[in-house]
Amino acid sequence: MPTYTPATKDMDFVLHDLLKVSEQDIPGYDELDRDMTRAVIEEAGKLSANVLAPLNKSGDEEGCVLENGVVRTPAGFKDAYDQMRAGGWMGLDADPEYGGQGMPYLMNCATGEMFVSANMAFNMYQGLTHGAYSAIHVHGSEAQRATYLPNMVEGRWSGTMNLTEPHCGTDLGLIRTKAEPQDDGTYRITGQKIWISAGEHDLSENIIHLVLAKIPGGPEGTKGISLFIVPKFLVNEDGSLGVRNTVTCGGLESKMGIHGNATCVMNHDGAVGYLVGEAHKGMRAMFTMMNEARIGVGLQGFAQAAVAYENALGFARERLQGRDVTGVRNPDGPADPIIVHPDVRRNLMDQKSFVEGGRAFLYWGAMMIDRAHRSKDPAAEGLISLLTPVIKGFLTDKGFETTVLAQQTLGGSGFTREWGLEQFVRDARITMIYEGTNGIQALDLVGRKLGTDGGKHTMAFFGMIKDWCKQNAGDPAFDAAFVEPLKTASKQLQQAGTFFMQAGMKDPNAALSGSYDFLHMMGHVCLGLMWGRMARAAQDALDAGATDRAFYETKIATGRYYMARQLPMVSTHLARIESGAEPVMALDAANF
Amino acid sequence: MPTYTPATKDMDFVLHDLLKVSEQDIPGYDELDRDMTRAVIEEAGKLSANVLAPLNKSGDEEGCVLENGVVRTPAGFKDAYDQMRAGGWMGLDADPEYGGQGMPYLMNCATGEMFVSANMAFNMYQGLTHGAYSAIHVHGSEAQRATYLPNMVEGRWSGTMNLTEPHCGTDLGLIRTKAEPQDDGTYRITGQKIWISAGEHDLSENIIHLVLAKIPGGPEGTKGISLFIVPKFLVNEDGSLGVRNTVTCGGLESKMGIHGNATCVMNHDGAVGYLVGEAHKGMRAMFTMMNEARIGVGLQGFAQAAVAYENALGFARERLQGRDVTGVRNPDGPADPIIVHPDVRRNLMDQKSFVEGGRAFLYWGAMMIDRAHRSKDPAAEGLISLLTPVIKGFLTDKGFETTVLAQQTLGGSGFTREWGLEQFVRDARITMIYEGTNGIQALDLVGRKLGTDGGKHTMAFFGMIKDWCKQNAGDPAFDAAFVEPLKTASKQLQQAGTFFMQAGMKDPNAALSGSYDFLHMMGHVCLGLMWGRMARAAQDALDAGATDRAFYETKIATGRYYMARQLPMVSTHLARIESGAEPVMALDAANF
Known part of the structure; x- marks a missing residue:
């Protein structure tokens, strides 16, 4: 059985040494002192390790079952869900007006990391609810907020996103689901939605579907899409549950992983729906959910890698095989633990440096979101909007890769179900696909985000790196290990951007x-920037006389590894980019 | 349901345009004219597409079942196995003295590609038999050859390799299985072996296990390992089956993929065994199987990628989503096929250029093996010995990566069981692990093979590339696309070798x-070399007035893609290597 132990010390380091959260001038951050964040993390950590993690493997093996329209989640899920509700975890960062605890989104990510590492499939039920909550919170009417949010914040009701249809996922302009207006101001929704995570299950009393549909007569394409609330049970005036709506689960998808989560075909047969926001402006509201979901998926990427790494490390310390070429390390045993071998270390350091760097990037991004929302800071808003596709795409691509590396550390044991690594790999695989494939993230980044507001946020991004390099230059060893590699990589990134602008003027395919x-x-x-900052923070702690020197020295050494062995990938990517569109587009589709 | 269509035209191109097999002065190659190889490939292709491929998904879903010591393979496997036997495919390259057809090993690889693409789990049953056949053929006594080989060549009996034990896989010196000599010259084998592919099943009448064990009193470590034949049923003097031997299947491994193949725990309880070759020289005989198995696993790597690519391509041509940014391509449809999008093409071209390059490399390697064995050419022997870990490690790492890319082409559909891509990914994953993890391949390459015979074969390898570059220089366009990139990459590879020699003198970890x-x-x-050669061969065909110009032009364009977008990885690998051992080895094991 795989293990899960929350990385509380590393999380503490990111929150306080790196981000210095309690010193930030973001409303609510002044409360985030070390004692407070530790208490939250410790409690969520206990729930993760003791309740959620033990259900991960059994949930995978048992999966979800559809019988007579009812979906049964794996044994233990309902009880775990109730414990999560009782702890108030689902409304951690929700609006206190609707029963939430009003904590920063950052804390939601920190606890979310542990929930995902422990049981990704399980945590999706509440993750989807959070996205639906946000969409209603931002775009819903006052009455809608009052009707739905308190129960969603509390977890009594859950939520979903109904976007994809059999013939369209990425290209939502092709949506066929119809919303016929009724005399009473409601709509009748008809159409089939597929791949609806948490679309039907036995964990909550009601399920609030947020559904994209077209009102007949509206504009073509995405400009004619509206967003609707379609509850599983209609809600009476007094807030009690009314009649069963005609939205039903028509089937469960059989899939590679996340078996504990129900991936549903949802049939809307004239279901009662309530318009959210304005007619035909559904895409905007959808992106409120989507952007949040993309950060959440980026979090899944590094969180799955984190638990995979923990298990790879445990194996590498225990498994005895071969001898250290520089001298026997375990003379009393038949062989040395495999962690002595350079190639096993290369593998582990790749994992470690990604997991810790990914955590820093994700938490930093969450802080930017808090700064954007709580401080109404347009610069932070612009920066996180630019980087959302990077958080989603990069953290999930590398997260999957890292999970595969962790599986490799175990050799043959990694391929067996018993050790659990193969499940981490199967579960992590979806993160590169859902909420917009990583190819779509790249398109969003290059085709849209780079040039937003005349490229202002892109320039701010490069400015941030330049400033850091300037402020941190001077110590030759630190310069060589951190400042210079980052400067080079940043220049290469700018060079790629320049190539896009120049070549892309003539041929959009050159950029794409x-x-x-x-x-x-x-x-x-x-x-690279995160590792530079973490190394600096660790050095500061050492200079200030921190007692746990090994911890901070390890941070610096891990950062040096990332800069020396991962950052050089940037030059290969640049070479590929500069080879332009010709090699990519040369073939006629018939000649592949 | 996934499709499988043998790439007969591409295989023909590699055999005849690239390798010019019938012109080679290797015994038996003179028979390999286009008509003959086409006939063989066509027949094996029919069996693959019509019999094996339809059993791939059902075999995965059904898996193998152990009941009362008997393993039942998935429905249809026995019938398919019998058809394979009837076609004589199992003895295609086996010694005619024992009933084989005596064809070159190359043809075994060409047919094997199709069998693996169609059904990897199924093909392992005969693949293991082939390895066991080879070990007995090379190292067995005349009596052993006569007793076992004819039935194995015919497929009436199958074979296995029994190496791994619970506490040792890579480090075989730790083996505990004992072989007690008996008065009659036989041995009694006692011990547990795990992860034994095809260890027990219902396809053949007898199973010939080749088992590594230690004769008490022999030398410590790998120098005290001997190889034994342990038949499931003992064989009577007249060749008929005798008593059931005490080797039994104690359990089936539950694993990520290759569910159609039985991965067994094998318990030897004083089983009767027959020494193969000399006592304590078992490792040498084991490597006969192992080297062959490694080539076979490299073949699995690219063959799984090949069928995955076929399915990704089919999807990309059919799925309508979005519009070509440079102009609508499918005005009568609601959207364009996704193959128009640059990032989908990037993905497909990565797949295509690997699959075709991998096929060329594998077939070329098979020809080197034929040259080594049939022409007794020590240079070819040295070259293929050097490159065996590269064929195994690189083709499986990139093969898995490519299978994942193909899955990504399908977006959400790639994650569902229905489309079959997720099975290809799960099946391909094992290839990076078994027959020596890819980390072990790298160790074999750098720690052993590079320096074999004073580095003679390494120098011959670089000489081969240099010669090709010299012979093919002159045409500026060809030089820029192929010769120069290969020259640069080859120089960087040499630079890495030089770094190993210099830094490795002081610290072996610097190389490792x-x-x-x-x-x-x-x-x-x-x-890169293969693509240079293929591009040259394609250009020659075009210059000679080939009618199918699109086919040959596509080869050149695909080669240009590989050189422009894949080969630059070499410089990142060099940068990592030159960062040395320090970043990798910096941490104390306790501080990870």
Whole structure:
């Protein structure tokens, strides 16, 4: 059985040494002192390790079952869900007006990391609810907020996103689901939605579907899409549950992983729906959910890698095989633990440096979101909007890769179900696909975000790196290990951007052919920046006489590894980008 | 349901345009004219597409079942196995003296590609038999050959390799299985072996296990290992089956993929065993099987990628989503096929250029094996010995990566069981692990093979590339696309080798920390060479007035893609290698 132990010390380091959260001038952050965040993390950690993690493997093996329209989640899920509700975890960062605890989104990510590491499939039920909550909170009417939010914040009701249809996922302009207006101001929704995570299950009393549909007579394409609330049970005036709505689960998807989560075909047969916001402006509201979901998926990427790494490390310390070439380390045993071997270390350091760098990037991004929302800071809003596709795409691509590396550490044991690594790999695989495939993230980044507001946020991003390099230059060893590699990588990233502008003027394919590489370059530069900052924070702690020297020295050494062995990927991505569209687009579709 | 269509035209191109097999002065190659190889490929292709491929998904879903010591393979496997036997495919390259057809090993690889693409789990039953056949053929006594080989060549009996034990896989010196000599010259084998592919099943009448064990009193470690034949049923003097031996299947491994193949715990309880070759020289005989198995696993790597690519391509041509940014391509449809989008093409071209390059590399390697064995050519023997870990490690790492890319092409559909891509990914994953993890391949390459015979074969490898570059220089366009990139990559590879020699003198970890990157560099250089050769062959065909111009032009364009977008990885690997052991080895094991 795989283990899960929350990385509380590393989380503490990111929150306080790196981000210095309690010193930030963001409303609510003044409360985030070390004692407070530790208490929250410790409690969520206990729930994760003791309740959620033990259900991960059994949930995978048992899966969800559809019988007579009812979906049964795996044994133990309902009880765990109730414990999560009782702890108030679902409304941690929700609006106190609707019963939430009003904590920063950052704390939701910190606890979310542990919930995901412990049991990704389980945590999706509440993750989807959170997205639906946000959409109603931002775009719903006062009456809608009052009707739905308190129960969703409390977890009594859950939520979903109904976007995809059999013939369209990425290209939502093709949606066929219809919303016929009724005399009473409601709509009748008709159409089939597929791949609806948590679409039907036995954990909550009601399920609030947020559904994209077209009102007949509206504009073509995405400009004619509206967003609707379609509750599983209609809600009476007094807030009690009314009649069963005609939205039903028509089937469960059989899939590679996340078996504990019900992936549903949802049939809307004239279901009663309530318009959210304005007619035909559904895409905007949808993106409120989607952007949040993308950060959440990025979190899944590194959180699955984190638990996979923990198990790889445990194995590498225990498994005895071969001898250290530089001298026997375990003379009393038949062989040395495999962690002595350089190639096993290479593998583990790749994992460690990604997991810790990814955590820093994700938490930093969450802080930017808090700054954007709580401080109404447009610069933070612009920066996180630019980097959302990077957080989603890079952290999930590398997260999956890292999970595969962790599986590799275990050799043959990694391929067996018993050790659990193969499940982490199967579960992590979906993160590169859902909420917009990573190719779509790259398109969003290069085709839209880079140029938003005349490229202002892109310039701010490069400015942030330049400033950091300037402020941290001077110590030759630190310069060589951190400042110079980051400067080089950042310059190469700018060079790629310049190539896009120049070549893309003549041929849009020249930019789009390199979009995926650009996303990865930018991800590496972001993690490079995070490692530079973490190394600096660790050095500061050491200089200030921190007693746990090994911990901080390890941070610096792990950062050096990332800069020396991961950041050089940037130059290969640049070479690919600069080879332009020709190699990519050369073939006629018939000649593949 | 996934499709499988043998790539007969591409295989023909590699055999005749690239390798010019019928012109080679290797015994038996003179028979390999186009008509003959086409006939063989066509027949094996029919069996693959019509019989094996339809059993791939059902075999995965049904898996193998152990009941009362008997393993039942999935429905249809026995019938397919019998058809394979009837076609004589199992003895295609076996010694005619024992009933084989005596064809070159190359043809075994060409047919094997199709069998693996169609149904990897199924094909392992005969693949293991082939390895056991080879070990007995090379190292067995005349009586052993006569007793076992005819039935194995015919497929009436199958074979296995019994190496791994619970506490040792890589480090075989730790083996505990004992072989007690008996007065009659036989041995009694006692011990538990795990992860024994095809260890027990219902396809053949007898199973011939080749078992590593230690004769008490022999030398410590790998020098005290001997190889034994342990038949499931003992064989009577007249060749008929005798008593059931005390080797039994104690359990089936529950695993990520290759569910159609039985991965067994094998308990030897004083089982009767027959020494193969000399006592204590078992490792040498084991490597006969192992080297063959490694080539076979490399073949699995690209063959799984090949069928995954076929399905990704089919999807990309059919799925309508979004519009070509440079102009609508499918005005009568609601959207364009996704193959118009640059990032989808980037993904497909990565797949295509690997699959075709991998096929060329594998077939070329098979020809080197034939040259080594049939022409007794020590240079070919040295070259293929050097490159065996590269074929195994690189083709499986990139094969898995490519299968994941293909899955990504399908978006959400790739994650569902229905489309079959997720099975290809799960099946491909094992190839990076078994027959020596890819980390072990890298260790073998850098720690052993590079320096074999004073580095003679390594120098011959670089000489081969240099010669090709010299012979093919002159045409500026060809030079820029192929010769120069290959020259640069080859120089960087040499630079890495020089770094190993210099830094490795002081610290062996300096070389071992970069071994994995070196294996990948070398793999890229090999595929670069193959693409250079294929582009040259295609150009020659065009110059000679070939009618199917699109086919040959596509080869050149695909090669240009590989050189422009894959080969640059070599420089990142070099940068990692040159960062040395320090970043990799910095941490104390306790501080990870």
